Amino acid sequence: MSVKRFLGANSREAMRQVRALLGDDALILANRPVEDGVEILAMADDTGDAMATSEPAAREAPPASRPAATAGSNGGLDWRAAHRASSGLMAQRAQPAVEAPPTRPAASVSTPQDFAALSQQLLGEMQEMREMLGQQDRAGPGPASDLRRRLLASGFGHELVAELLAALPSELAGTSLENQRAWLQRQLVARLAVASEPEALLDQGGVIALVGPTGVGKTTTTAKLAARYVMRHGPEQAVLVTTDAYRIGAQDQLRIYADLMGIEMHALEADRPLESLLPQLVDKHLVIVDTVGMSQRDRRLLEQIAHLRGDSRAVRLVLLLNAASQGETIDEVVTTYLQSARAVGGRLEDAILTKQDEAARLGGALDTLIRHGLTLHFVSHGQRVPEDLGLADAQALIREALEAGVPSPFADAQADDSHASASRGAPALLGQGRALGSIWEMLHAQVPGFATLADAWAISSLPPSLHSERLAPLHERVPASVSTLLWARSSTLQGEDWVLPHLAVDDEGRPAVQPFPEHRLMAGQCARMEWAETTLGVSAHLLPRLPDARARAWLQARSSGWLSQAQGNSRVLYRGERLPLAGLADEAQAIEPALIRSRGQAAKVMLSRLDVLSYGAGEASGDALCAWFAEVRGRDSGMMLTRRYALSPAWWSIESGREALLKQLYNDELPTLARQASRQLAGHGPLAIDSELRVFMATGIAALALHLEHAEDDWAMDVRAHLLRLQAGRRPRRAKSLLEGLIQVLDAREAIRHFSEQAGR
Template identity: 35%
Template sequence: MAANGREALRQVREAMGPDAVVLSNRTVEGGVEIVAMRDTDLGAISSNAPVFTPPPAAAVAVDGALGDLRGELQTMRAMMERQFSGVGTHSLPSIGADPLRDSLFTWLVTAGFSGQLARSLLGHLPLGHDRPAAMAWIRQELARKVPVLNDEDALFAQGGVLALVGPTGVGKTTTTAKLAARFVLKHGPERLALLTTDTFRIGAHEQLRIYGDILGVPVHAVKDAADLRFALAALTEKHLVIIDTVGMSQRDRNLSEQIAMLAGVQAPVQRILLLNGASHGDTLNEVVHAYRHDATPDGGIDGCIVSKLDEATHLGSVLDVVIRHRLPVYYASTGQRVPEHLELANGAALVERAFQTPRRGSVFADAEAARRAMPAQDDSEATRAASPGGADGMLRSLTDSANAVGDCVEQLSAGSYGFELVRSLWQQRNESAPSPRLMAQQVREAACRDLTRHCDRFVLSLSATVATPVAGRRAPRPWQHTLFLADRDGLPLAAAAAPAGRTGPALQGGQGGWEADAATLCAAIAAARTVVNVLDAMPAAPVLARWQQTGERWLATARKTTRVASGGAALKLDALAETLTFHAVQDMDYRGRDAVQWIAQSPVRVLEGQARGTRSIAEGGTEAGLLVSRVVDRENGQTLAVHYLLCDPALSAEGAQLARWARWAEAGEAQLRTLRHALDHLGQGDGGNEPAQAEAQACARLLALQMGVAALRLEQACDDSVGAFLARLTGRAPTRQPCGGAVLVEGIGRLLALLDVLENYPARGARATQPIVQEASPQTFQLGGAGGVLEARMSGSRVFETLAQGE
C-alpha cells in the first residue's frame, strides 16, 4: 500500500527485488494497492497451485484467471495498435483519440485510399475534432489536394490538338465522342475534327464515324506518323482536333512508338490520359508511370480523365494516384450515354462520391488490413499447453517491459525536463472543455520557477520567423517562434509562438486570447530577469529603441567587415581587433581539438552607413560593446576560429559570459527547428474563427511548445537510456548517436499516448481484485483483474511489449 503507484513500486522492488512480478493494482482508499510476487514463485503458481491452497478448485480458478489475463492483454494490445496505426512511423499519435483515428484510417482505406495517404492525412489532423468534424476536415483536405480543370471554356478556347491515350478498354472512343459533343454544343461542328489511330480493333473506326455523322463532324483514320502529320496539315482550319489513339497496355513495348508518333507532329499536342476508376490502385500507378515517365521522358501528360466511375467500388484509389502524381483531372465519366455521362471534374464531388460508393466486405484486403484482422496469437488449449514457459514467460516479458516504462517515466519525472507539466497539459487537453487560460497560467508559473532555479541575472531570448500556411489564405503568415534559455547553463526554459504581424517581433501587446497569453508569458519572464535578445545580425534602430524603453538587452554576431568608430577613426572589426589586447578565459574542446579561448573587448560606435565614405564618423550610429573571441590550438598556437560580437553597452562587463552565450546561440537554430517540428505535429494555425476552434488550437499549441522544451532539455542532458527508449517507441532502431530533438518530441508524445491508453483502459478498475490463491504467510498472491497491465505496440513484424502501472 502506498500513496501513489511510484512509491508502491519502490516498496515492491525493495521487498522482492527488481525481478518481482506485479500481478495487479487498484486504487483504494488512501492510495494504491499493488499485489506482487517473486519471480521464483511463478512456476509454483502456474504448475502446482495446491502448494498454496489445498482445494482443487484453486487450480481451475488460476487457469481461468490466467485466461482472463491473456484476453485483457490482447484487448489492450489492440487498443495500442489502434493508437499508433492511424499515423506514420515518424508522426505523433492523436491525443486521446485512438478509436477515432482507427475508425478514420479504416474509413479511408475502405474507400480505396492508400495507407500512406491515410497516415499522412491523420498525421496533420487538427486536435480536438470529433468524428463528424474530422471527416469533414479530411474531405476538405482531399478535395484541396485533387488538381482539377477549373475552366472548360479555356480548354476549348485554346484549341489545337487533344490526344486521348490510355490502356485498352478504358473508354477512349466513347470519351472522344463525349468531348466532341460538348464542344459542338458550345461552338458548333464546323470548327471540330476527329482522328483515330485505332486501326487494329475491329469496328473501332466505324464506331467513331457513327458518332461523327450524328454530330456532323468529319472523322479520319490514320495508320502511322506520316498519315498523322498529313491529316493535321489538312485540318489546319479546324479550331480543335481530337485524336482517339489505339489502346495499349502500360507494359506494351510499342507504347513508346505511339507516344513518339504524337510527339513527331509540328502542332502542339495535349495528351490526356484516361484512367479506369474501377482499376486497382497499383495498376493505376503503373499506368501513370508508363505513360508519363517511362514512355515519355519529357513527362508529357497534361491531364487525365477518370472513366467508369459507375463501375468503381473503391474510387479512392484513382484519387490517391492523381494526388500522388499531381495529375490534373479534366473530366469524370459516369456512364455510356453521350454526352450526358461526362462531367467537368470537381474535387469535392469526386471525394464525396468516393465515400458514398456502396460496398460490401472485401476478401481482397491489403496486407496491413489483413494483419490488423489477424488474431494476435493462437489461444487454443493445445497451443497454451505446448507453449514453453506459459504464464511464466508471458508475465516475465511484460514485467521486463513494465520496468522499462516505469524507469523512463520515473527518470523523466525526477529530472529537470518539465515532464510533469507536459503530462498535466496533455491530460487537460483530453478534457471535453480544456481551458487555454488555465494551461497558460501553469506554463507561466513553471517558467518563473525555472527562472529562479537556473538563471542568475539574465534570460536569453532566441527568435526565428517562420512562414506558416494558413487555411483559407493563399499567402502564408509569418509566425515568430521564441525560445528562452538560462544564462547560467543554456537550459531551455520556455517557448512562445505568435503571428509576427500581430504581436510584433518582441511579442508585445497581444490582441487577446492566446496571443495575449504569449505576450503575458514574455512579460512575466521579463519581469523576473533581464532579457538578452541574442541575434545573428545587428538589430534595427526602432527595435533598439523599444528594447531601451523596456529594459531589454541585446547581443549580436557581426561580420569582420562591419565598420565601427573607435578612437576617432572608422575601422573594420578585423582591423580593430589587431589593436586590442587579448587574455585567456577558458580551456575548451573545439571540434575534437584541445584549445584555449582568448577574448578582447572595446567600446565602439556602429556606423549607420557601412559603405566606405558614405558618412562621417561623427554622424549618428549606435553605441555598442565589441567582444572578439579567438579559439587557439593549445599545442601549436594555430587560430582555429575568430568570432566578432556586438552587444548592448550595459553588457560589456559580462566579458567571457557573452562568448558562452554566443556559443549556445549557435545551436539555437536547431533548437528552434525542434519547436517548429512539435508545432507542425500538434497544430499551429490561427485556429479558425470559431471561439471553440481557437481555444482548442491554443491548447494544442501550448502543449506542443512544452513538449518541444522538454525534448530540448532531454537532448541537452544526453540521457542515453531515456532517449533510446523514446526512440524505440517511435519505431527507430537504436543508434550510437544521441537522439535528436525531433525524435524525442515524437517519443514523448507516444509515451504519453501509451500512458493515456492505460489510464483509459475500459477494464481498469472494473473488477475488484479478489485473491484466488493465498498463502498463510503475510505475503498475499493474487491473480485476477489485469487493470494496469499493458502490452503496447507493434513495430513492423516485431512486437514491442510494454507494461505500465497507473497511479
C-alpha cells in the first residue's frame, strides 16, 4: 500500500516511470510541477482489490441477504471513493455501493477490526502524502512572505518589492532564513548604483552644483566636499560658489568655511545665471556650487535649474536627499528634479544622501535611488566637517536598511502586495531593465568568454558580407581559467550540415563561452592538441574516440591526460580475450559515486573501472588502458537516465580519470543544445546570419546555458532566477529553458544598443 514518488523531466516521462513500475492500472494520487520537472505520487491498483472483501463488513450488511463482494468485484470503486473522501476530495456523503451479482459467496469475510487496521494504515499514508504535497506551499510562499514583510518594514516600496520577489529562485525553497536574506541583500546591493571609483566625483573635477529641497544640508555638504578635496589636492585649484541669497547667514556661513580652508569664494544673486561667472573660473579644477533650497513643489524650481546651465563648462547636477524623509516625499523630490533637469536640457544622474544618522529607516531613500537609477557618491551622517561625510558603501547601506526591518507603527508591513505585484507600464519596464543590467554584469564578470559571445551577437546585426571579416578576430581570443579541452566529433551533427566546434572547460567541468571551430585549427590531431596546450594552457583532453597508438604515445610523452568516449560494443582485450565493453561491466571495480545534474534533474552517477588493453588494427601489442563504466540514475526515482563508457590511459591517476569522466557527463547535452540554438537563430532577425557566425553563436549560447545549469555559486542562482522569470509559466532549472532566456536577453541588449545609437544621432 505504499505511496511511491516519481520524478520526470515532463509529465510524459514521469508517467512512463509509473507504468513501468506499477502498471497501467496504477492510481495517480497527485501531481505537481517541481524544480526538476514533474512529480507524481502513485500507488498500485491492487490495493483496491485487497480492500474489496472488507466492504460488506464495513457496510454492516446481513450475511444472509447480502453476499460479500468477491475479489475483483466493484468493491474497489467504493474503496477509492472512501480514499478520496478521507482526503477531503469529495463530499462526506459516500456514493452508494455497486453490488456484485450473487454468483458465489466469498471464501472469507474481513472482520471490522481488519478494516479498521487497513483504514488506519491508509490514513497514515495519506497524511504522509499531504505533508509531501504541503512542502511546496510551505517552501514557496514562506520565503516570499517573510522577505516581503522584511522589505516593507524596512521602508522599501511595493513596486521594488514585487520586482525583487518575482525573481526569487525556487532553489531557495527549504533553505535557511539566513540564506534567503543573504540572497535578498545581494539583489539590493546589485541594484544600488554607487560610484565605481572612490572620490571620483571630486577627482574628476569640473563644475558641481548641489541641488535639493530646503534644509537638506547643501551648505554643510558643500563645505565637507571642499574639505575632502583640499586634503587630497590642496586649496589652489578649488573654488566655492553660492547662489543662496534668501537664507539669512547662508553666504556668511560658507565664507567662514572658505576662509578656514583658504579657498576662493564667490556669491551670485539668485536670479543671475551661473554662466555669467564660469568664464572667470576656467582655470579652476573644481567648482562647487551651493544653490538655494527649493521645494519640489515650488514653481520657481524650473527657473532655478535653468540658471545652473553652463555653456563654457558643463555643469554636473548632484541631488541631495534627506534620508530621514518619508519614502513618498523622497520619490516626489527625485521625480520633480529629474523632470526639471530634462526640461532645460540638463542631466541629473548623481546623488548624495544626507542625515543618515537621523533616519529611522533607510529603505525609502534607497528604494528611490534604485528605481530612478541615480548613482550615490557620498553619505552624510552628522554636522562635523569633514569627518561626517563618508563614501557610499552599498553593502553597509543595504545591511543597515534591512536590520531596521521591524514593524512600523505608521505602516502596515504585513499588507499583501496585491495592488503592486502586477505593476505595468514604465515601472515594470524599468524593473526589467534593471534585471537585464544585473544579468549582463554578472555574466561578464563570472563566465569566461562571455564578452566574445556578446561581440559575436553584435556582429550578427551587421550585413552578412561583413560577418566573416568581423568574426575572425574573435577566434584569436583565449578564455581564462580553463584546464581541459572538450574535442567535438569531426562529423556533422545529426540532422545538420555543420560540425560542432571544440570548447574549453574549467576545473568544475563548466564550458567557457568561446568556441573553436575545427576548420580554423591546423591539420593533424597531435598538432591541434599541442596548440590547445600551448595557447590555451590546458593539461587534459576529452576526446570523441580512442586516439591512435601514435597519438597515445605523444600524449604520454608530454604527461597529458586524456579520456575518450566509447560505445558498449567497443572491443578491448581483457584476460587475453577480445570483448565488448558492455560485457565487462560486471567485472569492473566500483569506485566512489558522484552527484551531478543530468539533463535538467538531480542525478547520481554509479562509477566503476577496469584495467584492459587496447585492441586496434595494426597494433602489435595493446596499450594498458582503464575502461570506465558510468550509470546515471535519477537521484530520487532511481530510474536509469543514461549509461556511458569511456577509456583513459592506465598511467593516469584514478581521481584524474574520474574527474574527466564527470566533465564529459556534464557536457553530454551540448550537441542537442547547440542544434536547438542554431535552429532558433536560423530565422533570427531581419538579416540572414552567416552560417559560420550562426554556428559560433549557437555553440556559445549552448555552452553558456550548460555553464549556468551546473554552476552552484550564488551569482549563477541569481542569473537562473532572472532567466527563468522571462519564460512563460514555471520552468525547471534546465539548460534548455536557460538557453531560451539567454537568447531573449542577448536580443534585448542588442535592441537597447541600437536604440541608444539612434537616439544619439
